[in-house]
Amino acid sequence: MIRVDAIWLSMQPLDMRAGTDTALARVLAVFGSAHPHHGYVFLNRRADRLKVLVHDGIGIWLAARRLHQGGFARVVLGANTTLSRAQFDALVLGLPWQRVGEHGVITVV
DSSP, X not given: OOOOSEEEEOSSOOOTTOOHHHHHHHHHHHHSSOOTTXXXXXXXXXXXXEEEEEEOSSSEEEEEEEOSSXXXXXXXXXXXXXXXXXXXHHHHTTSOGGXXXXXXXXXXX
């Protein structure tokens, strides 16, 4: 199992033809560095494909996911953001990840 301590979501799309080296170059351009045990998530422009690059401390892993119907929930945050594990799990399923955790709490005002 690959240890992932932090997951980062990029607001900049990635060409899904990109291989490991191109995806790593994008991580360096967008986030400044690739930290061990961190995952970096990129969507394509149509938000129906996703790639995750993980630096495991020794090497690089690159995983891809494509939805056959619908798209991954994307929200315009303006800046790259961290995701909790629950938010990441919701994102890869195509669910509205931004409603998971603190943002999904209903309170009485």
